[in-house]
Amino acid sequence: MSSDRPPLRSLLFVPGNRTDWLLKAAAAGADAAILDLEDAVPPAGKSAARAQVAEAVATWTGDMALFVRINPLDGWAAAEDLRAVTHSRLHGVVLPKVGEPADVLLADRMLTWCEREHGLTEGRIALVPLLESALALRAAYDIATAAPRAAYLGAVTGKGGDVERAIGYRWSPSGTETLALRSRVLLDIRAAGAPCPVAGLWTTIGDLDGLRAFAEQNRSLGYEGMMAIHPSHIPVINEAFSPGPDDLARYARLIATVEEAQARGAGAITFEGEMVDEAMAARARAALHRAQDR
Incomplete structure (x- = not known):
């Protein structure tokens, strides 16, 4: 199934408790939206957001691909997320806080059970392990080969995020401090045969020139797309990852x-x-x- 994954230039995060923003994401031209049940939703709102996201996925009729970032595997919430959101209209599951290949194997097994429960072909739904720790980044090849459904992986090196804290670099707009990291992770993913590697993030909303330079740098390295946090970033990213x-x-x-x-x-x-x-x-x-x- 992994060879059938379509390339995605732009994947826009949308809070799981604001599914009405999916229309804004589609209007911006995003190739995919990631409905976020993890960091974007406070603990008290997890259950309500899960039901909201499940309904949004089941009723979505647009061309934009839908992903859901579930909660980490160290709690029951992840299993509840998977059972709720698995649907024929779901393109993929984004898996946070991956530490090792065993995490991917567990998520793959759980997702397979959910596909069987919903009468879907096994492996239909992509699995996107987020490489957010030093251990995960070092094990990129093994994580990418842990399950055939693994796709859209990459080094997501946003300012002030988990990767910056894990590695200890000082973020700069030029991205020179993460250039080697993004290159090595991309090489691991290509060697693993995982399709459609994506990078990210650019967190300065108003700096579109900086975003353009960063996106073009990622494209030059060999990435096929980027994750994004704001609709205004989508046209810039799409242009950078599209031939003129x-x-x-x-x-x-x-x-x-x-x-x-x-x-x-x-x-x-x-x-x-x-x-x-x-x-x-x-x-x-x-x-x-x-x-x-x-």
């Missing part, structure tokens, strides 16, 4: 040139001042295919 018209036109020209050369029995050829071959054409075809699917 000039890129798409160049991909089409490259493919045509390579295929024409192959018909003549040629391999590597010169294209617009650069040496290209079938590997570059394959990448161009994949980019065009993703663009057509959106």
Whole structure:
């Protein structure tokens, strides 16, 4: 099932007790919304928010993919969350406070039971383990390979968040202090074969120029999307992780040139001042295919 996961450029967090904001997320153009039952909901409101999120998922008719961030696995709330929100319209479950692969295995087993209970195909719902501790970041490869449904993983290095506290770096807008960390985690995830790695977060709401630079840096590293906390960030993120018209036109020209050369029995050829071959054409075809699917 994991190979069928669609790429997602933007995943916007929405408080679980404000499901009415899903319409704002969709209007902003988010590829996915993450309904948050963990940090965004106070303890006294967990039960009511769970019922609210379950109803929102079951009645959602939009194109935007829906995820739910459940509560940590160290309490019964996580099991209650999973049973309540599992539905054919649920795209994925975001798993917080992951420490080791065993956490992913437990969540995968629990989610499988819920899928069976609801008559769904096993593995249909993606599982997104959040790498929020030093131990989890170090074990990124093992966590990503713990369950076939694992997807959309990455190093989420927001200002003042769990990762900053765990690692001890000093956050800066340039992201230089986490560049090596984001690169290594991405390599682990790619080696594990987990699809559609995503990064994040940018927490300064009004600094769209800084967000754009950070998103473009993540795209240059090889990430396919980012998590976000504010609707105003979505257009910037979507643009950063989407090829522009000039890129798409160049991909089409490259493919045509390579295929024409192959018909003549040629391999590597010169294209617009650069040496290209079938590997570059394959990448161009994949980019065009993703663009057509959106």
